[in-house]
Amino acid sequence: MEITPEIKDQILKTARVLSIPMRVRFRGVETREVLLFEGPYGWAEWSPFPEYLDEEASIWLQASIEWGFTDFPELELKTVKVNATLPAVNNIKEALDPFGSFDVVKIKVAEKNQSLEDDLNRIREVRKLYPTTRIRLDANGGYDIETALKLAQILHKENTPLEYLEQPVKTIAEMAELRLKIKELNIKIAADESVRKVSDPLAVAQTQAADLLVLKAAPLGGITNAVAIAQEAGLPVIVSSALETSVGLSMGAYLAAKLNSGYASGLATAALLTQDVTDHSLIPINGEIPVTRIQVNKTKLDPLQATPERTKWWMQRLERCLELL
Numbered sequence: 001m002e003i004t005p006e007i008k009d010q011i012l013k014t015a016r017v018l019s020i021p022m023r024v025r026f027r028g029v030e031t032r033e034v035l036l037f038e039g040p041y042g043w044a045e046w047s048p049f050p051e052y053l054d055e056e057a058s059i060w061l062q063a064s065i066e067w068g069f070t071d072f073p074e075l076e077l078k079t080v081k082v083n084a085t086l087p088a089v090n091n092i093k094e095a096l097d098p099f100g101s102f103d104v105v106k107i108k109v110a111e112k113n114q115s116l117e118d119d120l121n122r123i124r125e126v127r128k129l130y131p132t133t134r135i136r137l138d139a140n141g142g143y144d145i146e147t148a149l150k151l152a153q154i155l156h157k158e159n160t161p162l163e164y165l166e167q168p169v170k171t172i173a174e175m176a177e178l179r180l181k182i183k184e185l186n187i188k189i190a191a192d193e194s195v196r197k198v199s200d201p202l203a204v205a206q207t208q209a210a211d212l213l214v215l216k217a218a219p220l221g222g223i224t225n226a227v228a229i230a231q232e233a234g235l236p237v238i239v240s241s242a243l244e245t246s247v248g249l250s251m252g253a254y255l256a257a258k259l260n261s262g263y264a265s266g267l268a269t270a271a272l273l274t275q276d277v278t279d280h281s282l283i284p285i286n287g288e289i290p291v292t293r294i295q296v297n298k299t300k301l302d303p304l305q306a307t308p309e310r311t312k313w314w315m316q317r318l319e320r321c322l323e324l325l
């Protein structure tokens, strides 16, 4: 969509920079910084991680603007299924409690400074604690082919109820190679980090590097783009997000409801934050979250206000990224 001076004004006028403590360390961070702004159709969140360069962050901004400034029609689906997420921690019960009841859990594996044995122990412990739950493993590209293959063989032998391996190895070529090797084990591979640019899903599909695609609305530039990409790639899709408040998650929930792939979405991550910006947080109930716009409770914003230094940093980043659009 065209970013008019009026749209820019409205974003700059309503922008709030927040710093939200996490329940547990995740992706190397203990507080999550986000920027929220209010468009005519509701609140939107812009929260590219701080290390992202402007070029990438501006694509996330395009997605946020689309969400805040587009009158998306109501969908038939009113709720979407979501998975619980277990960071690479040892206090499993404590980490998963905030997710309530769930059918699918995504376990982070291949964390730096942890071994394959650590991963296997965590997986086995989850099975013990939640015997009926299906399991996804997310390696964020952290394994080499040999380790991923070894893991797949062990899990197969142990009859692990595995939905898929998410980005077990780094590159599309490595995933294609691994996929051939584990095909006989009947284990699926989902591409996540390999699907960031608009051209990526087709590359993954053409090289048969994955069985499934993980799509996130923000890095793909918004709902409209993400829907087009899913259709073009022709692979089943899992919608996910990036540690957002309920405002950011609501955009993902809309995308998930629109695509309606049948796979639980990675949109329960409000449970990983200690605070939220609304009275109706998208914390899963019976493994589902509603598909809805989020009413921000403004009294919740003040205590979460980022420091003046961080606010300045984000506002300057916002202005630079607006210029790029």
Ligand SMILES: [Mg+2]
Binding pocket: 138, 140, 166, 167, 192, 193, 214
């Ligand atoms: Mg992932």
